[in-house]
Amino acid sequence: MNSTTENGISEILTEMSDMLGSGRFPHALLFETADAHAADIICRYTAAAALCTAGGRRPCGQCINCRKAQSGIHPDIITIEGTGARSLHVDDIRSIRQDAYIAPNEGQRKVYIIKNAGDMSQQSQNALLKVLEEPPEYVVFILTCGSRAELLDTVLSRVQIFTVNTNAVEEGSEDDAEISDGIIEALINRDEYSLLVTCSLMRTRRQAEGTTRRLYAVFSSALMMKYGGTGEKVCADIAAAFGVNKIRRICGVLEKARELIQTNINSTLFSVYLPASLAEAAMQ
Secondary structure, three states, X not given: XXXXXXXXXXXXXXXXXXXXHHOOOOOEEEEEOOOHHHHHHHHHHHHXXXXXXXXXXXXXXXXXXXXXXXXXXXXXXXXXXXOOOOOEOHHHHHHHHHHOOOOOXXXXXXXXXXXXXXXXXXXXXXXXXXXXXXXXXXXXXXXXXXXXXXXXXXXXXXXXXXXXXXXXXXOOOHXXXXXXXXXXXXXXXXXXXXXXXXXXXXXXXXXXXXXXXXXXXXXXXXXXXXXXXXXXXXXXXXXXHOOHHHHHHHHHHHHHHHHHHHOOOOHHHHHHHHHHHHHHHHHO
């Protein structure tokens, strides 16, 4: 396996949902990041997505499996965490290996989260390798580590690796902040006219870049708050106003908008495209 991608948190969450929807979800994933908080959010989201029973995009955030996963009480999500070098003992891994062959309690899958997997000794990693090589079809392993160099090559060859880029988004100008705040307020209030007027204030490429960059950062943080993350008040307001799927759709619109800006799209066309696309994502 051992394919590697590097993305921000929101892009990785979207990729987890996309892989589930396309039926190509791997049985073992490794998230490489030194940010323990980001790793926790991604693990929660991925576990919920793996167990979600919704027919559409997963996780839905509404079904019983999603709610239990978000609350940390789902019996089919088993978590162990390393607390220092070689603190994940071989007996811990052997216990997981034995438990993996017991059918799930409630869900269609059984998810094992191993945080700080680099804290496994070589003996522990070899014990894990045995079940990674021939896992039951209903089992998903989610590993996190600060650096893949902490793990044996044989383990890395059995997982799909995602490197998490948690670099902060650059701050924009005061004008960018004012415009983005106006767009957020219009979306929360479901006010299409105000949305159209506020988007028309972006008259230059620099303004469009700064505004969409800030909006993407804020809505990404709001999405993370749905899975235990923290953020500014505006992120909490968005999280309270919209469900997971709508926030994800808005993030998708903003990703597309940022791509269009790089193609030098006509500013008039952009000022029409953005409010129409955001309104469709948020209000329908």
